[in-house]
Amino acid sequence: MSAWDWQVFCKDTIDQAIVASCFGSGNDQSYLDWLLSAWGWTLKVSALALVLALMVGICVGVIRTLPHRTLALAGDAWTELFRNIPVLVQVFLWYFVVPELLPAMKRLPSYFLVVCALGFYTSARISEQVRAGIQSIPKGQLYAGLAMGLTLAQTYRYVLLPVALRMVIPPLTSEAMSIVKNSAVAFAVSIAELVMFARQASEETSRDIEIYLAVTMLYFVSSLGVFALARLIEIKVKVPGFLGAKQ
Amino acid sequence: MNLDFSFITGDLLVNYIWGGLKYSVLLTLVAMAGGIVLGTLLAMMRLSGIQALEWPASLYVNTIRSIPLVMVILWFFLLVPFIIGRPIGAENSAYITFIIFEAAYFAEIMRAGIQSVPKGQTYAGYAIGLTYGQTMQFIVLPQAFRNMLPVLLTQTIILFQDTSLVYAIGAYDLLKGFEVVGKNFNRPVETYLVATVVYFVICFSLSMLVRRLQKKITIIR
Numbered sequence: 001m002s003a004w005d006w007q008v009f010c011k012d013t014i015d016q017a018i019v020a021s022c023f024g025s026g027n028d029q030s031y032l033d034w035l036l037s038a039w040g041w042t043l044k045v046s047a048l049a050l051v052l053a054l055m056v057g058i059c060v061g062v063i064r065t066l067p068h069r070t071l072a073l074a075g076d077a078w079t080e081l082f083r084n085i086p087v088l089v090q091v092f093l094w095y096f097v098v099p100e101l102l103p104a105m106k107r108l109p110s111y112f113l114v115v116c117a118l119g120f121y122t123s124a125r126i127s128e129q130v131r132a133g134i135q136s137i138p139k140g141q142l143y144a145g146l147a148m149g150l151t152l153a154q155t156y157r158y159v160l161l162p163v164a165l166r167m168v169i170p171p172l173t174s175e176a177m178s179i180v181k182n183s184a185v186a187f188a189v190s191i192a193e194l195v196m197f198a199r200q201a202s203e204e205t206s207r208d209i210e211i212y213l214a215v216t217m218l219y220f221v222s223s224l225g226v227f228a229l230a231r232l233i234e235i236k237v238k239v240p241g242f243l244g245a246k247q
Numbered sequence: 248m249n250l251d252f253s254f255i256t257g258d259l260l261v262n263y264i265w266g267g268l269k270y271s272v273l274l275t276l277v278a279m280a281g282g283i284v285l286g287t288l289l290a291m292m293r294l295s296g297i298q299a300l301e302w303p304a305s306l307y308v309n310t311i312r313s314i315p316l317v318m319v320i321l322w323f324f325l326l327v328p329f330i331i332g333r334p335i336g337a338e339n340s341a342y343i344t345f346i347i348f349e350a351a352y353f354a355e356i357m358r359a360g361i362q363s364v365p366k367g368q369t370y371a372g373y374a375i376g377l378t379y380g381q382t383m384q385f386i387v388l389p390q391a392f393r394n395m396l397p398v399l400l401t402q403t404i405i406l407f408q409d410t411s412l413v414y415a416i417g418a419y420d421l422l423k424g425f426e427v428v429g430k431n432f433n434r435p436v437e438t439y440l441v442a443t444v445v446y447f448v449i450c451f452s453l454s455m456l457v458r459r460l461q462k463k464i465t466i467i468r
Contacts, residue, residue: 084450085443086408089422092439100436177313184315188414195317195415208325216314216322223313 008207009035009214016205031201031211038197039218045115045193046183046222050176052119053126058165060123061130062156075127082124088185091117095189114186122179126172133168134160166237173230180222194218254432255441263431267424274341274420275407281346282406283399286353293358304354311351317415319348324416337418341410349406356402360395361387397461404453408446421445 009032010022024030064075082090094117099105105113137160145155187195198215202208292304311319323344328334364387372382411422422442429438 080451080454081447084404084408084447084454086411086422086446086450088411088414089439089443089446093443096435097439097443181313181315184317185412187317195315195321198318198321199415212318212322212325216318219315219318220313 004210005207006210008205008210011205013204031205034197034201035194035214035218038192038194038215039222041111041186041191041193042180042183042218043222045111045118045186045191046180048112048115049118049122049183050179052115053122053175053179054172056120056123057126058130060127062134062161064127064131065134067152075131079124079127082120083128085121087118087121087182088188090121091185091189093117110189111186111191114183114189114191118179118182118186121182122175126175129168129171129175130164133164136167137163166234166239169230169234169237173227173234176226176230177223180226181219184219250437250440251434252437252441254434255428255437259428263428264421264424267419267421270338270419271407271410271421274345274410274413275403277342278345278349278406278410279403281342282349282353283357285346285350286355287357289350289354290357290361293354294361308351308354311348312355316348316409317412320344320412320415323347337413337416340416341413341418345406345410349402352402353399356395356398357391360391360398363394364390393464396464397457400457400460401454404450404457407453408450411446 007018009030010018010020011031012019012024013029013031013034019025019028019030022030022032024033060075060078063071064079066072085093091114094113095110098113098116099108141159141163142155145159146152150158183193184195186193187199190196194215198211202211205211289304289308292300293308295301320341324337324340327340327343368386368390369382372386377385410420413420414422414426417423425438425442425445429435432438
């Protein structure tokens with residue numbers, strides 16, 4: 001193998017000439033610009049998918065613990081459905097099938113469809129964690145809440161969820177980290193994220209190793225960032241002397 | 248939107264889908280077997296208490312686990328021919344990639360399984376005069392294996408789902424088979440729907456089986 005050539009990132013993406021500042025000016029774009037914008041896409045898709053996954057996942061997780069049988073079954077069905085289809089197949093489903101069945105979806109930008117796919121896929125896994133978290137709280141707490149005259153909704157809001165949601169932060173952290181990794185499947189429907197960049201830029205420049213290394217490093221950095229952020233939240237919300245606080 | 252599934256015939260399934268399904272299943276089984284062997288080795292290294300063994304094993308497991316599988320697939324597709332000195336094709340490259348990738352995940356399951364056996368069991372083994380090897384073989388590992396079997400099988404279902412990612416290097420697996428059908432017959436909507444159903448039926452029935460097994464073998468304490 002020939003020696004490293006990190007200058008590849010300073011090349012212009014069109015005429016392959018080396019740009020002195022490494023950043024393109026005006027409409028010109030260097031590979032470094034492209035790499036950073038690809039990283040931006042990875043983070044954007046991951047962040048939006050995480051928000052969607054948390055909202056849906058927490059709702060479904062709560063529903064699955066309710067005493068209402070039909071609702072709980074519907075929640076179980078949701079989880080089984082989205083957990084047992086490969087994420088790449090779900091991406092294709094949202095990209096090729098859903099817009100045909102619901103023509104209104106055709107007007108949405110394509111990254112939004114990937115966000116839906118990733119978000120719903122992860123929501124199934126999050127709902128599983130949230131359900132386990134709620135069910136690990138002794139039944140007596142629910143009964144105590146109801147006995148005090150709280151409604152079921154109030155019992156969840158003031159008694160069960162404050163504890164359960166704090167307990168599931170560590171497993172949710174690893175879900176958040178896997179969302180960043182799973183967002184890599186967006187390349188299959190041509191979202192300009194990191195893997196897409198890796199495939200295209202390495203094709204154009206033949207500097208596969210340098211490009212792959214840069215992309216892999218950015219995934220590391222993103223994972224670490226998510227981990228640090230989640231840890232910060234965990235420390236911030238912990239109740240001294242309470243469950244989960246001793247870690 | 249009119250859906251028309253009439254183009255899907257037995258012949259089509261044999262010609263396009265069967266080979267892909269066989270490859271996906273084979274890749275899953277090879278990666279599981281290889282991953283469990285390599286993973287057990289890594290878990291043993293991490294639990295050995297010897298710094299020189301622990302450190303490389305943790306580095307390996309943590310590195311692999313923080314890179315997206317697609318990226319690992321691309322890396323190996325690039326590096327393996329370079330190391331071996333000749334091209335080996337997407338299908339063979341995927342075998343190597345998946346063994347190496349899954350080993351990191353299986354190693355963590357093994358480690359958790361071994362650690363899930365209370366320390367008292369090991370001490371009890373030593374106390375009645377068993378050697379380290381005997382304690383592992385007759386006391387710790389049988390319990391550890393029971394504890395981790397459901398997780399091991401669940402990971403294998405996830406592994407089967409993950410094999411669809413060989414799409415990145417163009418290997419002909421189950422999903423690729425459906426994609427080719429969709430293109431050739433110009434019916435992507437129907438083929439992706441069928442692909443979804445096929446993956447769901449396989450994964451859902453497997454996870455039901457795992458759940459039944461789990462009920463059967465759980466150690467009641």
